[in-house]
Amino acid sequence: MSASPAISISPGDTSRSLPDLETSIRNWGEKIFALMDRAEPPSLFSTKGFYGTLMEWSMRDARFKTQLFRFVDVLPTLTSSSEIARHLQEYLGEDEVKLPTALRVGLKAAGGASWLVGTGVRSQVGGMARQFMLGDDEKEIARTLRGLADQGIAFTVDILGEAVVSESEADQYAQRYLELMEGLGRAMARWPAADPVSTLPGRGSPSLNLSVKLSALYSQIHPADPDTAAKKISDRLRPILRRAKELGAFINFDMESYGSKNLTLQVFRQVFGEPEFRDGPACGLALQAYLKDCEADLGGIIGWARRQQRRVTVRLVKGAYWDYETTLAQQRHWPVPVFQHKAESDASFEKLSLLLLENEDAVEAAFGTHNVRSIAHILAQAERLGVDRRSFEFQMLYGMAEPVKAAVLELGCRLREYCPVGELLPGIAYFVRRLLENTSNEGFLARKFAQGASREELLASPQRIPSVDPPKISDATPILQANSDFRNEPPTDFTVVSEREKMPAALATLRSHLGQRHPLVIDHKFVSTREWLPSVNPANQNETVGSAAQASIEDAESAMAAAKAAQPKWARTPVAERAALLERLAGLMGRDKAALAALEILEAGKNWTEADADVAEAIDFCNFYAGCMRDLGVPQRTQTVAGESNVQHWWPRGVGIVIAPWNFPLAILTGMVSAGIVAGNTVIMKPSDQTPVIGARLMALLIEAGLPKGVVGLVMGPGSTVGAHLVAHPQTNFIAFTGSKEVGLRIWETAGRTPPGQGHLKKVVCEMGGKNCLIVDSDADLDEAVAGCVASAFGYQGQKCSALSRLIVLADNYDRFLERLIAASDSLRIGPPEVPGNVIGPVISREAQRRILALIQSGKDEAKLVWQGSVPAEPQACYVPPTIFAEVPPTSRLFREEIFGPVLSVTKARNFDEALALANDSEFALTGGCYSRSPVNLERVKAELACGNVYLNRTITGAIVERQPFGGFKMSGGGTKAGGREYLQNFLVPRVITENCLRRGFAPEEQ
């Protein structure tokens, strides 16, 4: 082991030498620019020709750019000229898109001669893409690489295609690497010089150089379980590394999105630390300077390299996923991992370049940039430190920045090109990233070659560039007034070790006091009963999570009396106090987040992510409804007329019964209870028989939050007796119910009766089931559609009212899609939900298991069973194998009845009209969606799909409070939207106060 310090950093304060350094950078920059001027500008930016025009227009007009890139994204999947012409028209034919004249003329012609346009466009875009990619013909690839070698340029090859949806795809990807390596190895054996680049002795990487994306080597990467992902990836990597070692090849790990960064580092250290690979193959990885973590990671890798006494190549890049990282973090309310100003990324790149140069005895530096300032900085620092510039290399992308490449070669620097190989379809994401990079107004290439920025500007120090606020990703105006203070509870980021570690600890603590008895709570008093119903773990029926008291009719009557007595005072309690109670409750749930999620894992059989999301949603309901009530609590003027005041305000309804389901055991219960009480009602809550311990836990938290006596009562017991009695009770003012259609309809009917002595109409807030559909169009992005359908259908074992159960696939895509859907489903991890990374667990109970299995059995007579997963042979668990039926007729039970389990029915549609008709052919109207890249078809779905929640190009489950108010109509519910701004109005009655302000003809000035 090396005794030297892990990392060495520049000694002392370098600021005094800064002016000198800046002069030197400027000199190097000028030298590079002078050399570049001798070369042709890169073809993308030449003003002539197709590419030039498109790129120029993209930079000028944001709408054109979006539409063009979206069209390019869908193009490889379009199979006919008429489809190409139709999409071209849909994307670029709209009025807001300003088109270059030539394109407009072409588009007009598209209607009459679609074959001409189709063929022309495909070949033009294909040609454009081929500028960045090498295709997949082995001989052609070898020829191109040989051509580079002849110019003194080394290469690294990468196989196009990123995240895989199934294990078979991951196997194929690994196999293709082996084949590529073999093929190139054979070809290169015939080349005259082994290494085209002049390096210092003992430095440089082997010529056969491959870049690998780890996400393509395992389809089930789960943030909560990096160890399994690391193992599976390493298993597929080892044969590649073994062969690379034999062939003397180099393996680089590309760096992808932030979510997989730590996993990439973990696999790198683990696998290259194994005895077999300690002395080869030569290895390296990319690190992204735009990440705030990058300095620490680079320090870690340098330290590791020293300890292992192994030279590692670090490819320092700025990072290619800036938009994605920024958007994702904003959506999840996570800290944004990337710098927000371009100059910060540039400055970070410079700082880390220096760190690499200073540690060049331990690590091999490779600088992946096309930016002349970044390159000049490296050359100036190398000169200052006395580092020979042949001891590190520059890396640039194939097809980009040709003049910059020519210049660095002229300067005697080593240059390697990153060469993606493969077809356009799997490479489309890479291609679109390159187009974005080329047209980014902040990017060096566009500034230099398209915008004509001055050398002065291009060589300015990033330290001196003032920070301007970054552009917002989306500026859409909210249609419904947003609750200004509300902020969604972020989902737990399980990639963070400390967050991950909380869950096993919470499960262990919970296990140490399982099996307790949970009495009723009436007027804050615990009420024990004669009967106790055990609540058992769906994954292990021998494990009793707790036992719930079973209320009698007398207990229900006492709960009603307590609620009735407490209601008037609670109604008079100021809105601010009622809202504050909910906010305290949210705070307590936040404190106990892991403990509550652990309880959901054991009592409801939710996996880590689903359990965590349910707790987050419960927190959201409390905070959101608190804010909504604060707003509603302020009386509103209706219409102003002289001499009259009209004010509307809201009164609570009275006493409510909340009957909640087990599938979102905390969120839905909390949502309905918190909405009821914040509105000034008192509530009797009846959690599901399957999840009473969660109900009892909520009750305890309410009391801890300061709930006054009688405002909420906890009553557990059979729905058919206690529940029915409370629903029919003449003193019940409203019922909030979420559950099955059967029970919901009964409640609706019972509540409609007005027995003698009942002086009011009951309000029913009713959310029932769904038979939810997704259409997969013929131009859908199948990578996304497959993953989205699997998650929507099988997430929480299909036991969500929003779960996908009817999948309607356009005929053109049917076979391809079904094959990938089955392969992806077959790759899902099934097992106890407490094991991190297991996605599918047991269904809620034995009874549910029997019922679903019987439906699957009868489904075999109605449709073709095309896939069934295998579940652990665990007799104590209630597993149901996830199942896919195909060719499901619309008349079948499979197509029509809600199953509430992991059963997916697939039906083929001949065209989009038929797909929509099939989708709407249901008594339910809860969730539905469509994967399509046809703007016209997406508009039709928006206008015509009869569902309360319509999702486009994403999963159809996972609604988030305020963002997607949730609820359906028809037989799915009464049209109320949980988590929406109008929801609280269901728990209130509006009153209008009209006052005549005229007194003997005198009207006050202020009204």
Ligand SMILES: Cc1cc2nc3c(=O)[nH]c(=O)nc-3n(C[C@H](O)[C@H](O)[C@H](O)COP(=O)(O)OP(=O)(O)OC[C@H]3O[C@@H](n4cnc5c(N)ncnc54)[C@H](O)[C@@H]3O)c2cc1C
């Ligand atoms: C050989 C090679 C290999 C590569 N491998 C990888 C890889 O494995 N993983 C990967 O992610 N990327 C990789 N890249 C891409 C790289 O990260 C950059 O996207 C690309 O090189 C552009 O950087 P630049 O220095 O050439 O250009 P510049 O125009 O100087 O920089 C553009 C970059 O600045 C950053 N940026 C832009 N806007 C902002 C903003 N508002 N705030 C903060 N930062 C901003 C982004 O990172 C953007 O890509 C590779 C690049 C090369 C050349």
